[in-house]
Amino acid sequence: MTSNQIKRPLGLQLLIYGFVLLWLILAAFPFFWTMWGSFKVELDFFSKGDWTHAISGVRTQAVYGESFTGAGYEGAWIQEEFWRAFSNTAIVCFFTVLTSLTIATLGGYALSRSGFRYSFWLLIIALVFRALPPITLVSGYLPPFYAWNIWGLLPTTIIVLVAINQPFTLWMLHSFFQTIPKELDESAKVDGCTQFQAFRYVIIPVMWPGVITAGLFSFLLAYNDFAVTAVLLSQDNQTMVPKIASFMGTTQTEGNVMFAVAAVVSSIIPLFLLVLFFQRQLVSGLTAGAVKG
Amino acid sequence: MKHKTFFWFFLPTALAMLLFIALPLTSVVSQSFHAPHEEVLLVSEICDPFGCATESTIDHQATEQLKKDKPLGQWVGFEIYADRNHLAFKEVAEFWQTRSSFTGFISSLNNLQFYRAMGFTLTYVIVVTPLVILFGLIIALAVNSLHRHLKGLMVFFSLLPMIVTPLVGSLILFWMIDARGIVGSGLQEIFSDPNLSLKASTGLTWVTLIVYGVWHSAPFAFIVFYAGLQTVPKETLESAMIDGASRFQQVIHVVVPHLSPLVAFVALIQLMDNFRVFEPIVGFSASAHATSLSWIIWNDIGQEIRLFSSAATTSVLTIIGVVILLLPVLIRTWREFNPEK
Numbered sequence: 274m275t276s277n278q279i280k281r282p283l284g285l286q287l288l289i290y291g292f293v294l295l296w297l298i299l300a301a302f303p304f305f306w307t308m309w310g311s312f313k314v315e316l317d318f319f320s321k322g323d324w325t326h327a328i329s330g331v332r333t334q335a336v337y338g339e340s341f342t343g344a345g346y347e348g349a350w351i352q353e354e355f356w357r358a359f360s361n362t363a364i365v366c367f368f369t370v371l372t373s374l375t376i377a378t379l380g381g382y383a384l385s386r387s388g389f390r391y392s393f394w395l396l397i398i399a400l401v402f403r404a405l406p407p408i409t410l411v412s413g414y415l416p417p418f419y420a421w422n423i424w425g426l427l428p429t430t431i432i433v434l435v436a437i438n439q440p441f442t443l444w445m446l447h448s449f450f451q452t453i454p455k456e457l458d459e460s461a462k463v464d465g466c467t468q469f470q471a472f473r474y475v476i477i478p479v480m481w482p483g484v485i486t487a488g489l490f491s492f493l494l495a496y497n498d499f500a501v502t503a504v505l506l507s508q509d510n511q512t513m514v515p516k517i518a519s520f521m522g523t524t525q526t527e528g529n530v531m532f533a534v535a536a537v538v539s540s541i542i543p544l545f546l547l548v549l550f551f552q553r554q555l556v557s558g559l560t561a562g563a564v565k566g
Numbered sequence: 567m568k569h570k571t572f573f574w575f576f577l578p579t580a581l582a583m584l585l586f587i588a589l590p591l592t593s594v595v596s597q598s599f600h601a602p603h604e605e606v607l608l609v610s611e612i613c614d615p616f617g618c619a620t621e622s623t624i625d626h627q628a629t630e631q632l633k634k635d636k637p638l639g640q641w642v643g644f645e646i647y648a649d650r651n652h653l654a655f656k657e658v659a660e661f662w663q664t665r666s667s668f669t670g671f672i673s674s675l676n677n678l679q680f681y682r683a684m685g686f687t688l689t690y691v692i693v694v695t696p697l698v699i700l701f702g703l704i705i706a707l708a709v710n711s712l713h714r715h716l717k718g719l720m721v722f723f724s725l726l727p728m729i730v731t732p733l734v735g736s737l738i739l740f741w742m743i744d745a746r747g748i749v750g751s752g753l754q755e756i757f758s759d760p761n762l763s764l765k766a767s768t769g770l771t772w773v774t775l776i777v778y779g780v781w782h783s784a785p786f787a788f789i790v791f792y793a794g795l796q797t798v799p800k801e802t803l804e805s806a807m808i809d810g811a812s813r814f815q816q817v818i819h820v821v822v823p824h825l826s827p828l829v830a831f832v833a834l835i836q837l838m839d840n841f842r843v844f845e846p847i848v849g850f851s852a853s854a855h856a857t858s859l860s861w862i863i864w865n866d867i868g869q870e871i872r873l874f875s876s877a878a879t880t881s882v883l884t885i886i887g888v889v890i891l892l893l894p895v896l897i898r899t900w901r902e903f904n905p906e907k
Contacts, residue, residue, distance in 0.1 A: 281711070285813070289708045293720065296705050299781065301723040304730075306748065307738045319746035327748065376578035383575030387567040393903060395576070397896065402587050404888050406842035408860045409881035412597060412867055412874050413590030416637070436586030439579050468571045497731040499845050500860070504867055514731055518848060521737075534741065537734050548725050552718075555725060559786060560793035 304541065311538040312341040315531050345535035349520075355536050357509070358516035362496065362540075365431055365512055369495040370488050373435045373442055377491075378484060380439075381446030382472060386455065396447065399440035407437050408500040415504070425507030433505060434495050441494065442487050448561055449483030450476075486558040489551055496544070513540045591885075597878035598646060600639035605629050639875065646879045653883075654678045680880070683857040689772065690858065691840040691891075694779040698836055699829055701780060702787020707817065709788070710795045721789070728785035736778055736849025743774065771855035778846050783839070787832045794828045795821070837891050841884075859884045 281289075306327075310318040313333045320326035330340035337344070349355040384392045414433060418424040457479075458471040466474065496514075503515035511519070517540065520533040548555065567575075606628040611620050648655045657678060665671040675681040709720045727735060742749040743764045754762045764770045798821055806816050822829075844860035847853055853861060859880060866877035 281813075289711055292704065292708050293712065293716075296708070297720065297723055300727050300785070303738050303742060304726055306742065318741070319744060321746040321751050324748050324751065376582060379575045380579030383567060383572045387572045389569070389572075392572075395580075397899065399583070401889070401892065401896075402583060404838045404892055405587070405591075405885060406844070406860050406888070408842070408844060408863050409594065409884050410587065410590045412863070412872075412877040412881060413593040414586075415867070415872065416597075416874065417593070420637070432582075433586050436582040439583050439587075443579060468567060468575075472575075493729065499731070499733050499848075500864065504864075514733055517737070518733060521848075521851070530741075533737070537737055540734055541730055544729050544731075545726075548722060548729055552722055552725065555729070556721060556789055556793070559789045 304545075307534065308538050308541075311345055311531070311534045312343065313531075314342065314344070318531065318534060345531035346539070348529060349532040349535040349539070353520065353532055353536075355513070355516065355539065358511050358513045359539070361427065361506075361510055362512040362514075364427055365434065365502070366492055366495045368428075368431045369434045369438065370491045372431070373438045373491045374484055374488050376435070377439060377442035377446050377487065378480070379472075381443050382450050382476060384443070384447045385450035385453075386458070396444065399443050403440035403444070406500070407498070410437075411501065411504050418505070424505065425510055427506070427510050430502060430505045430510075430512075433501055434498060437498075437501065438491050438494050442491050445487045445490065445558065445561060446483060449487070450480070452483075453479060482554075485551075486554045486561070489547070489554055490558055492547075493544075594878045594881050596638060597874050598882045599641060599643060601642045601646065601875050602639045603629065603632050603636070604640075606632060646875050647883075650678065651876060652680050652879050654680065679857070679862060680883070683859050683862050686772065686856045687841060687843060687858045687860075687887075690776060690779060690843050691837060693776050694783065694840050695833060695836045697776075697780045698783040698787050699832055701784040702832065703791050703822075703825070705784065705788040706791035706795055707821075710792060721792070724785045724788055726785075727781050728783065732782060732845035733849045735782055736846040739774075739778055739781070740850050765850070765852070765855075768855040771850070771852045774850060775843075775846050775852060775856055778850070779840065779843065782846075783836060786835070790828050790832055791825055794825045798824050834895055838888070841888060841891060859887065 310327055313327065313330045314336055316332040317326050317330050320332075326332060333342055334340050336342070350359075384396060415424065418429060423429045453476065458466075458468075458475050461471040461475045462468065498512075499514045499518065502512045503518060506512065506515065513536070517533060517536050520536055606625045607622040608625040608628075609620055609622045611618050613619075647653050650657060658675065658681075661671055661674045665674070676685065705724065709717055709724075712720065730738075739749075741747050743753075744750050745754070745763050750762075750764065753764070754760055764774050802820050802824075803816060806820050811819065842860050843858045844864065847856060847858060847861045848864075853865070857865075863877045863880045863884065866873040866880065
């Protein structure tokens with residue numbers, strides 16, 4: 274936009290390309306480096322003497338006869354049972370997203386259609402809740418969860434994650450529903466629908482773009498959570514992120530850093546795919562709150 | 567929408583937030599005023615031919631009973647707030663009286679867990695937030711001037727540092743800056759100091775964490791500003807150009823004012839998120855040199871004997887910090903909502 278009319282001087286052009294390239298390297302290189310390195314042995318991944326070993330895999334070749342090895346993945350997924358953490362994450366994310374979207378859609382829709390003063394205050398309270406670091410709530414969860422004997426279970430964690438996600442999801446869906454003209458459901462009500470019927474037959478068919486975006490962020494919050502899942506889940510029910518954190522303690526001492534590297538890379542792949550397929554929704558979600566001001 | 571309909575629509579989400587945010591919050595506050603029960607001691611006098619001696623044994627039954635009757639523990643008021651691990655009033659007063667200089671006072675505060683964590687948290691917030699805004703703006707301006715096809719590619723790769731789990735992202739960088747990793751050994755080459763380690767000194771650890779913070783959050787600012795750049799009014803830019811404004815002046819006087827509401831938005835989100843900095847400290851194993859408020863709560867809960875009261879007290883203090891941080895925003899929203907007052 275800015276200066277397409279006038280050609281940029283060469284110096285500026287070079288500066289821009291240089292900067293973009295630098296940022297591209299900063300943003301992407303660490304991931305590709307670690308992905309590549311996850312198929313090597315530790316001495317190649319951490320090759321102090323000659324960094325090219327990390328690329329060519331000289332020592333990997335010496336050990337396995339090939340310059341790539343899946344030993345790290347085998348160790349993490351099978352020996353350390355990372356598959357269990359993976360399936361726990363899948364369960365937690367699926368149910369968190371499902372529940373959180375269902376109740377936030379109803380709530381966000383109600384907030385956007387109610388002009389009363391309390392809806393403003395509810396949004397402000399949600400904002401304050403959004404600002405609370407989740408870890409500050411954790412010590413409030415533990416004593417009752419112990420007392421009722423529901424600590425360590427997946428459903429408990431799912432409900433907590435749903436609640437923690439609510440303020441954010443609510444805000445997002447609220448601003449999305451405000452972009453859907455009120456006349457749409459009001460005319461349905463004039464035709465004799467109840468509010469719920471208007472929601473069911475008029476709003477639900479047109480709400481999916483907003484709901485998908487909100488669902489993506491809800492998924493990310495659940496997938497990326499460490500503070501809550503690490504404290505609330507028992508060893509067997511651990512999801513990927515706390516599992517990786519516990520690898521740090523055990524594998525470092527046993528010299529199995531490559532297990533942790535493989536686990537880390539495994540946990541990044543789903544996020545890669547997510548960005549690949551939902552880039553537009555993610556960008557629109559990030560800016561949704563901002564454009565409102 | 568009628569009040570009654572609103573109520574039913576809003577009930578599920580309200581219940582979730584009430585039961586799992588508001589209720590734990592009150593429970594955290596009440597925990598912070600209670601300490602665990604001490605063991606009930608049975609004092610008995612045992613006499614033998616050489617004389618009498620008192621012996622105290624733990625009365626397990628009575629202790630259990632007490633714990634059952636008052637599960638919160640004993641009421642101690644503000645005692646935990648004032649103790650050495652939190653606000654440490656006594657120690658601070660002592661340091662103040664015996665100070666030799668103001669910097670000496672600050673450095674002795676560093677020996678107190680809470681103030682040390684506060685120091686890092688605030689530094690992190692104050693340094694990372696403006697840097698994120700600055701880098702985000704520069705990246706957005708640079709990417710925006712690229713060819714259409716390149717833009718999409720840049721957005722894709724830029725999203726990665728932000729979307730990847732903070733713990734995982736920090737681990738990836740941690741391995742790279744390891745003395746045997748590519749960045750760590752590269753730095754040793756550059757400064758020709760074979761013992762250079764980013765993990766060994768406090769200063770370098772802070773720098774590492776701050777660099778990580780900017781790396782992680784700059785994409786967010788970038789995406790928001792990039793979206794804002796698409797709506798900059800062309801007419802204003804053109805008239806600025808006709809008036810003879812240079813490129814830099816156009817950016818400063820037209821683009822930046824247009825983006826200012828977005829800057830406020832990014833700053834708000836960044837203040838909230840940076841204040842809870844926690845995962846990078848775990849990922850970089852940096853707790854020896856840098857701790858944050860969230861980290862000490864985590865550390866208290868992670869102990870063998872979970873220190874609920876201590877964790878709850880730090881939580882309450884953290885929440886007060888968050889509220890103070892948010893106060894300007896809340897006041898502004900309030901003013902906007904009641905313009906006549």
